[in-house]
Amino acid sequence: xxxLTEKLIQLPDSTEDQCKQDEDFVDPWTVTCSSQSGPDYDxxxxxxxxxxxxxxxxxxxEAALPAGAKLHRFLRRGIFFSHRDIEPILxxxxxxxxxxxxxGRGPSSASLHVGHLIPFIFxxxxxxxxxxxxxxxxxxxxxxxxxxxxxxNIKRHSRENIKDIIACGFxxxxxxxxxxxxxxxxxxxxxxxILKIQRLVTFNQVKGIFGFGDSDCIGKIAxxxxxAAPSFSTSFPQIFGTSSKCQLCLxxxxxxxxxxxxxxxxxxxxxxxxxxxxxHSTFLPALGGAMTKMSASDSNNSIFLxxxxxxxxxxxxxxxxxxxxxxxxxxxxxxxxxxxxxSYQYLRYFLDDDDRLEQIHRDYSSGQMLTGEIKKEIITxxxxxxxxxxxxxxxxxxxxxxxxxxxxxxxxxxxxxx
Amino acid sequence: xxxLTEKLIQLPDSTEDQCKQDEDFVDPWTVTCSSQSGPDYDxxxxxxxxxxxxxxxxxxxEAALPAGAKLHRFLRRGIFFSHRDIEPILxxxxxxxxxxxxxGRGPSSASLHVGHLIPFIFxxxxxxxxxxxxxxxxxxxxxxxxxxxxxxNIKRHSRENIKDIIACGFxxxxxxxxxxxxxxxxxxxxxxxILKIQRLVTFNQVKGIFGFGDSDCIGKIAxxxxxAAPSFSTSFPQIFGTSSKCQLCLxxxxxxxxxxxxxxxxxxxxxxxxxxxxxHSTFLPALGGAMTKMSASDSNNSIFLxxxxxxxxxxxxxxxxxxxxxxxxxxxxxxxxxxxxxSYQYLRYFLDDDDRLEQIHRDYSSGQMLTGEIKKEIITxxxxxxxxxxxxxxxxxxxxxxxxxxxxxxxxxxxxxx
Numbered sequence: 001x002x003x004l005t006e007k008l009i010q011l012p013d014s015t016e017d018q019c020k021q022d023e024d025f026v027d028p029w030t031v032t033c034s035s036q037s038g039p040d041y042d043x044x045x046x047x048x049x050x051x052x053x054x055x056x057x058x059x060x061x062e063a064a065l066p067a068g069a070k071l072h073r074f075l076r077r078g079i080f081f082s083h084r085d086i087e088p089i090l091x092x093x094x095x096x097x098x099x100x101x102x103x104g105r106g107p108s109s110a111s112l113h114v115g116h117l118i119p120f121i122f123x124x125x126x127x128x129x130x131x132x133x134x135x136x137x138x139x140x141x142x143x144x145x146x147x148x149x150x151x152x153n154i155k156r157h158s159r160e161n162i163k164d165i166i167a168c169g170f171x172x173x174x175x176x177x178x179x180x181x182x183x184x185x186x187x188x189x190x191x192x193x194i195l196k197i198q199r200l201v202t203f204n205q206v207k208g209i210f211g212f213g214d215s216d217c218i219g220k221i222a223x224x225x226x227x228a229a230p231s232f233s234t235s236f237p238q239i240f241g242t243s244s245k246c247q248l249c250l251x252x253x254x255x256x257x258x259x260x261x262x263x264x265x266x267x268x269x270x271x272x273x274x275x276x277x278x279x280h281s282t283f284l285p286a287l288g289g290a291m292t293k294m295s296a297s298d299s300n301n302s303i304f305l306x307x308x309x310x311x312x313x314x315x316x317x318x319x320x321x322x323x324x325x326x327x328x329x330x331x332x333x334x335x336x337x338x339x340x341x342x343s344y345q346y347l348r349y350f351l352d353d354d355d356r357l358e359q360i361h362r363d364y365s366s367g368q369m370l371t372g373e374i375k376k377e378i379i380t381x382x383x384x385x386x387x388x389x390x391x392x393x394x395x396x397x398x399x400x401x402x403x404x405x406x407x408x409x410x411x412x413x414x415x416x417x418x
Numbered sequence: 419x420x421x422l423t424e425k426l427i428q429l430p431d432s433t434e435d436q437c438k439q440d441e442d443f444v445d446p447w448t449v450t451c452s453s454q455s456g457p458d459y460d461x462x463x464x465x466x467x468x469x470x471x472x473x474x475x476x477x478x479x480e481a482a483l484p485a486g487a488k489l490h491r492f493l494r495r496g497i498f499f500s501h502r503d504i505e506p507i508l509x510x511x512x513x514x515x516x517x518x519x520x521x522g523r524g525p526s527s528a529s530l531h532v533g534h535l536i537p538f539i540f541x542x543x544x545x546x547x548x549x550x551x552x553x554x555x556x557x558x559x560x561x562x563x564x565x566x567x568x569x570x571n572i573k574r575h576s577r578e579n580i581k582d583i584i585a586c587g588f589x590x591x592x593x594x595x596x597x598x599x600x601x602x603x604x605x606x607x608x609x610x611x612i613l614k615i616q617r618l619v620t621f622n623q624v625k626g627i628f629g630f631g632d633s634d635c636i637g638k639i640a641x642x643x644x645x646a647a648p649s650f651s652t653s654f655p656q657i658f659g660t661s662s663k664c665q666l667c668l669x670x671x672x673x674x675x676x677x678x679x680x681x682x683x684x685x686x687x688x689x690x691x692x693x694x695x696x697x698h699s700t701f702l703p704a705l706g707g708a709m710t711k712m713s714a715s716d717s718n719n720s721i722f723l724x725x726x727x728x729x730x731x732x733x734x735x736x737x738x739x740x741x742x743x744x745x746x747x748x749x750x751x752x753x754x755x756x757x758x759x760x761s762y763q764y765l766r767y768f769l770d771d772d773d774r775l776e777q778i779h780r781d782y783s784s785g786q787m788l789t790g791e792i793k794k795e796i797i798t799x800x801x802x803x804x805x806x807x808x809x810x811x812x813x814x815x816x817x818x819x820x821x822x823x824x825x826x827x828x829x830x831x832x833x834x835x836x
Contacts, residue, residue, distance in 0.1 A: 145617050151610060181613070185606035188599055192569060195599070198637030199563050203621065206636055218624055219616030222640030 026256050027211065029146065031283060036321075037339040038290040041081055041255075041282060048258050050082045050280060057086065064093040065129060072125045073352050074281065080122060082255055082280035084265065089250045089277045093130060098414045099248040100240075101126055102230050102276070104137035105165070107158040107179070108147060113302035114382065115284035115294060117389075118349065120168040122281070123252050127174060133239055133410045134175045136165060137230050141180040145219040155181065162401050164305055167393035170404075173411040176239060177404040180226055186407055190235045197225035200267045209259045227257075228264035231276035238407045240414075246273040247414060255280035285345055289321030305390070309383045316343065316379050317372075324364075324371035335367035336374070343371075343378040350381050444674050445629065447564065449701060454739075455757040456708040459499055459673075459700060466676050468500045468698060475504065482511040483547060490543045491770050492699065498540060500673055500698035502683065507668050507695045511548060516832045517666040518658075519544055520648050520694070522555035523583070525576040525597070526565060531720035532800065533702035533712060535807075536767065538586040540699070541670050545592060551657055551828045552593045554583060555648050559598040563637040573599065580819050582723055585811035588822075591829040594657060595822040598644055604825055608653045615643035618685045627677045645675075646682035649694035656825045658832075664691040665832060673698035703763055707739035723808070727801045734761065734797050735790075742782075742789035753785035754792070761789075761796040768799050 024039040025032040033039050045052055053075065062071050074080045092099050103123045105116065127134050138158045144151050158179045165177060184191055203221060206212050212221055233240040233247040240247055251261060258280060265275040286294035286301045294302040300319050303312055323341030325331030338344040338361055351357050360377060363369035442457040443450040451457050463470055471493065480489050492498045510517050521541045523534065545552050556576045562569050576597045583595060602609055621639060624630050630639055651658040651665040658665055669679060676698060683693040704712035704719045712720040718737050721730055741759030743749030756762040756779055769775050778795060781787035 141613055144613055151613070181606055181609055185603060185609050188603035191599055191603050195559055195562055195569070195637060198640065199635050201636050202633050203630075203636060203639055204632045207632065212621075214622045214625065215620050217617050218619050218621060218640045218643065219613060221621055222616065222636045225636065 028256050028259060031256055033290050036289050036291055038283065038285060044255060045082050048082075048255070048262070050084050050255075050258065050278070053078070053081055053083050053086070053279070057083075057090075060090055061086075064090055069129055072122060073354070074118070074122050074125075074349075076354065077348055078282075079118070079349060080252065080279045080281050082278075084258075084261070084278040085275060086250075086277050086279060088248060088274075092248055098130075098132050098412060099250055099277075100132055100233060101134040102137070102249050102251050103134070103253055104139060104227070104230075105161055106143050107138045107140055107154055107161045108143050108149075110157045110160040112161060112164045112305045113294060114305065114346075114350070114385065115302065116164075117168065117305075117385075118281055118284060119252050119254065120165055120170075122279075124168050124170055126250070126252065127171065131412065132174070133412045134170065135230050135236060135239070136170075136175065136177040137227070138162065138177070138179040139223075139227060141184075141219075141226060142223055145217065145223060151181070155179065159398075159401055162404065163393055163396040164389070166396050166400060166404055167389055169392065172400070172404055175404060176236065176407065176410065177401075178407075179405075182405065183407065184226075187235070187237075189237045190229060193229040193232055193235045194225045196271055197228050197264075197267050198222055200270050201225065201263060205263065205266075209263050224260055224263055227260045228267065231261065231264045232268070232271070232273045234273070236407075239410050248274055249276040250279065251276050252279045253281070254283060256283075284349055285321075285342055287315060287319040287321065287342055289340065289342055292321075303382055303386065305386060305393070307386060309387060312382050312386060313379050316375050316382070320346075320375060320378070322371045322375075324374075325367070328370065331370060332367045336364040336369070336371065338365055341371075341374065343374045346378045347374075347381065350385055351377070446674050446677060449674055451708050454707050454709055456701065456703060462673060463500050466500075466673070466680070468502050468673075468676065468696070471496070471499055471501050471504070471697070475501075475508075478508055479504075482508055487547055490540060491772070492536070492540045492543075492767075494772065495766055496700075497536070497767060498670065498697045498699045500696075502676075502679070502696040503693060504668075504695050504697060506666060506692075510666055516548075516550050516830060517668055517695075518550055518651060519552040520555070520667050520669050521552070521671055522557060522645070522648075523579055524557045524561050525572055525579045526561050526567075528575045528578040530579060530582045530723045531712060532723065532764075532768070532803065533720065534582075535586065535723075535803075536699055536702060537670050537672065538583055538588075540697075542586050542588055544668070544670065545589065549830065550592070551830045552588065553648050553654060553657070554588075554593065554595040555645070556580065556595070556597040557641075557645060559602075559637075559644060560641055563635065563641060569599070573597065577816075577819055580822065581811055581814040582807070584814050584818060584822055585807055587810065590818070590822055593822060594654065594825065594828065595819075596825075597823075600823065601825065602644075605653070605655075607655045608647060611647040611650055611653045612643045614689055615646050615682075615685050616640055618688050619643065619681060623681065623684075627681050642678055642681055645678045646685065649679065649682045650686070650689070650691045652691070654825075657828050666692050667694040668697065669694050670697045671699070672701060674701075702767055703739075703760055705733060705737040705739065705760055707758065707760055710739075721800055721804065723804055723811070725804060727805060730800050730804060731797050734793050734800070738764075738793060738796070740789045740793075742792075743785070746788065749788060750785045754782040754787070754789065756783055759789075759792065761792045764796045765792075765799065768803055769795070 024034055026044060058071060058075060089099055101123055103119050138161060140154045140158050143154050162177055206221055206224055229235045231249050234244060261276055261278055268275040286292045288301050292301060300315060303315060320342040323337035325334050344364060347357055347360060360374060364374050442452055444462060476489060476493060507517055519541055521537045556579060558572045558576050561572045580595055624639055624642055647653045649667050652662060679694055679696055686693040704710045706719050710719060718733060721733060738760040741755035743752055762782060765775055765778060778792060782792050
């Protein structure tokens, strides 16, 4: 998987002027954005050909939840805003039948920031709510092919990343986590699915989908099949058995990963496999705002999972782009702009209390709440999130990593009624 | 590996006239030939940029042999006629140091013909003579990507082919045989070398070397790295240890496989690995002559390892292209043409007795030996070869196949003095 939100919101060039002339650009390796309020997601849906997660769909989703459960805030707030074929998954849920989840990460560095957590927070909610098996891919081979890093370093990053992923609370009885270099060298079924996909996709197609050129290395050209293969449950005979029947797959991911799965969905019918369904998320903005880039090399532009409470406070206070007025007087008069205010945007992602969020929106928009005050709100939320994460991560041992990474059967039953 | 001599000597079109206008064409998937006496190998050497195996080189080779050993007839007779960097291997031999051998086969069908034996007969001689470890690759993934076959069928073919290969007499203590789908899913080191090669080779390069186009599938485009990787001993830590030091490799193969190793040799210095050395063989002609195609679908155009003594006799008598005169009188007067006579050519490959071969050449060229008589000679030689092979193959059990295919340490010592 691409590193999701990491390369977020990169300027096409270094000037905002140029940026504004351009359309947003989104592919698995680059996201450039022409507005401080983030990419135009409606245009993205139109360009990619996916579908909006509508209110009707959310109602259907909500009705299908187990008693007492509530839609995740990422759904309530349009953070997972786009989908492909979510209906067959809802059909399964309504019939009390099972599917499986697939998500992932590109292990480009050892340190994750809070943006990286989004697919995992959401996937954990899906796993807990629907009691389904989950596979998580770390594309160490992709990072090796795309970046100048040594394979050994990437493998070290992968293990560190896996500890952060496990710390999100995944159930070891229902979750298989793998790096490509490790699982390819353990599973003939996985390599065979890769081969089957590679036979069905031409260079012309990956050129069209990913923009590859003649001077790209052959590893990059063939790689999309490796991210595609886990969409098919036959890649995991230890989990799903050796029958050639393929289980339905739901992939929660940031929308920049969609090209991989557009390709996967094209190929699926030719292999007599079901097309995977997708739920796409928006991108968490960098601290400097939607037009700047979150990057591991600029530690001041994102909140890392290793930041101390004090670092979080200082970063938010110093660097979080404000939608407030230039002076207190101006702010009191005109109010703040929540659409571009990074503190408010982060609250949308990380503050679960809808009433409180609405209150903050009202107060900040009206000018009653000051920039320093909204920053204080998000500081508390992020400190709580990060400290809890650090506590959980401290408990993750190498043995637990090995256990999650061992190809093995998982504890679930497919296609039984509730 | 390509199937070596199988697709041998394919006409560019079905008419000889067209063929004569053209140059020979040789790549890993097609060999077309414009002359009844076979491809112009000097031109091939010039075009590929390899080197002739000269008399001086053969003398050096011979001097380096263990006491009592004799150069193999494939060297004495220019059947392994071309090389790349054989000198570093001879240096090793002269210093009493070791290298390793790598050869292979593309398992496109379950039935091998006698042409398929050439690299294996020669490799066995090299192994026995220099007491070196050997790896044999069966490119089942390649055959899946290039042909319309099902993977399961190719895997069945591979096991049958491996029985034939083992029947050539390889030492299980010194030989590792693997199919790509099996070994990739067992060895992280192999997949990592594949990735390292895939990162260093661009689409432009494989387009130039192999003639791939935009409508080729991404599996084909990436495949050359999989045939390249076994050239590096680090792909086999179970044999050569986990040190990153790479041992010298000698690859005996038909010259149509050279493009793979030209690519490999380009990549090697960038990985700080030694370039593999090569010894290239000519192509055994089909029964119908150098301008017809040996093919598993035309069982009358080649001698299969499953043919009975009677089938061999009938095929040679009926189908072996004759360089003899149209009538006995004409033959007695003008003599036969050994350069195009398939029986003579097969004797060059399979009759070990130099004096007897020379005698036959003299007698047939002068017209003293008749076509029926030279056919009788080659029938005896082939019957003996095939029957012995069948007897040896009968003894090969599935357990032996499993043993050869188990990644394990082999019995040899690298770089010790004799």
